Amino acid sequence: xxxxxxxxxxxxxxxxxxxxxxxxxxxxxxxxxxxxxxxxxxxxxxxxxxxxxxxxxxxxxxxxxxxxxxxxxxxxxxxxxxxxxxxxxxxxxxxxxxxxxxxxxxxxxxxxxxxxxxxxxxxxxxxxxxxxxxxxxxxxxxxxxxxxxxxxxxxxxxxxxxxxxxxxxxxxxxxxxxxxxxxxxxxxxxxxxxxxxxxxxxxxxxxxxxxxxxxxxxxxxxxxxxxxxxxxxxxxxxxxxxxxxxxxxxxxxxxxxxxxxxxxxxxxxxxxxxxxxxxxxxxxxxxxxxxxxxxxxxxxxxxxxxxxxxxxxxxxxxxxxxxxxxxxxxxxxxxxxxxxxxxxxxxxxxxxxxxxxxxxxxxxxxxxxxxxxxxxxxxxxxxxxxxxxxxxxxxxxxxxxxxxxxxx
Numbered sequence: 001x002x003x004x005x006x007x008x009x010x011x012x013x014x015x016x017x018x019x020x021x022x023x024x025x026x027x028x029x030x031x032x033x034x035x036x037x038x039x040x041x042x043x044x045x046x047x048x049x050x051x052x053x054x055x056x057x058x059x060x061x062x063x064x065x066x067x068x069x070x071x072x073x074x075x076x077x078x079x080x081x082x083x084x085x086x087x088x089x090x091x092x093x094x095x096x097x098x099x100x101x102x103x104x105x106x107x108x109x110x111x112x113x114x115x116x117x118x119x120x121x122x123x124x125x126x127x128x129x130x131x132x133x134x135x136x137x138x139x140x141x142x143x144x145x146x147x148x149x150x151x152x153x154x155x156x157x158x159x160x161x162x163x164x165x166x167x168x169x170x171x172x173x174x175x176x177x178x179x180x181x182x183x184x185x186x187x188x189x190x191x192x193x194x195x196x197x198x199x200x201x202x203x204x205x206x207x208x209x210x211x212x213x214x215x216x217x218x219x220x221x222x223x224x225x226x227x228x229x230x231x232x233x234x235x236x237x238x239x240x241x242x243x244x245x246x247x248x249x250x251x252x253x254x255x256x257x258x259x260x261x262x263x264x265x266x267x268x269x270x271x272x273x274x275x276x277x278x279x280x281x282x283x284x285x286x287x288x289x290x291x292x293x294x295x296x297x298x299x300x301x302x303x304x305x306x307x308x309x310x311x312x313x314x315x316x317x318x319x320x321x322x323x324x325x326x327x328x329x330x331x332x333x334x335x336x337x338x339x340x341x342x343x344x345x346x347x348x349x350x351x352x353x354x355x356x357x358x359x360x361x362x363x364x365x366x367x368x369x370x371x372x373x374x375x376x377x378x379x380x381x382x383x384x385x386x387x388x389x390x391x392x393x394x395x396x397x398x399x400x401x402x403x404x405x406x407x408x
Contacts, residue, residue: 046240091369132358186204
């Protein structure tokens with residue numbers, strides 16, 4: 001019989017053990033402070049961060065902003081939607097990717113997902129389209145790319161812009177193209193738990209000059225910096241990133257490729273451990289895609305593990321592995337802001353503009369969502385894990401699977 005594994009402390013991206021802050025970040029922040037200029041409108045670090053990130057992805061334009069939510073908001077604002085327009089998106093995502101749709105007066109219409117990946121597909125998007133659809137937002141969940149080729153074909157056929165939510169997918173690729181550059185606009189997050197971080201922050205990329213201009217303006221209260229007769233051209237907020245954050249972000253960007261390579265390598269090792277374990281499914285992604293493992297999501301066969309992800313998570317917690325059963329406890333349309341249409345005062349706006357069919361969220365319409373959430377267990381992942389840490393995680397999952405199968 002295998003000896004019980006003693007609990008092991010794993011690096012966490014919520015504190016120093018799981019972050020790669022070092023002398024470069026300190027030097028940049030010191031330089032920013034010494035300059036006396038902490039606003040991005042006059043400093044150099046945010047501009048350098050934007051140019052470096054655009055060059056890394058091979059994109060024409062990149063703009064930094066205050067959060068991943070702001071990045072999605074900038075993307076949708078750039079598309080200049082009309083009130084009541086519909087935006088097809090995923091119900092398995094952070095509310096920060098959905099609230100901007102409502103703030104722009106548009107209606108989020110939820111597509112079902114592939115239960116194996118929890119990502120939307122061309123087929124599920126097409127089923128959610130209507131004559132009022134004006135854009136599609138795809139989320140590359142856990143760093144695994146959506147199957148973008150058929151999604152692109154559908155969007156082209158319907159003349160719909162794609163916004164890629166890449167908050168969890170820095171440097172992920174599909175058919176040798178970086179996610180974020182496949183659609184019209186790509187958005188990224190620099191929040192604490194992402195591949196690289198400035199605490200809070202976001203990035204928006206595009207190859208479209210007109211959209212780039214609107215993104216820049218939306219970040220800057222739509223004020224035409226540098227114009228002969230500047231004005232506030234349209235409704236917009238201050239979504240600027242500070243120079244202190246830009247200084248950290250520029251140093252973090254220098255470490256991104258190495259961090260991603262490390263995550264991919266470690267994930268391949270865990271996958272080799274888990275392949276063939278009865279009832280445990282390893283992460284899936286499209287052919288010709290490279291996922292970047294923001295998290296490592298496994299699927300648990302409910303016929304083999306009746307307790308589901310929750311029972312599995314409780315066992316792993318005893319081994320100091322803090323997982324996320326189901327990832328989110330409910331799809332976004334079950335949250336009060338959408339379910340009860342709690343938006344601006346008691347107005348329910350913009351839901352008052354919605355087609356009845358667009359805001360129907362019957363469970364039967366989302367078999368992939370509910371089936372996928374009932375089976376998924378999300379393992380924390382980090383480029384600072386050691387090979388020994390990965391072996392510990394693997395052995396813990398395997399022994400937990402064996403224990404729970406015995407109980408069943």
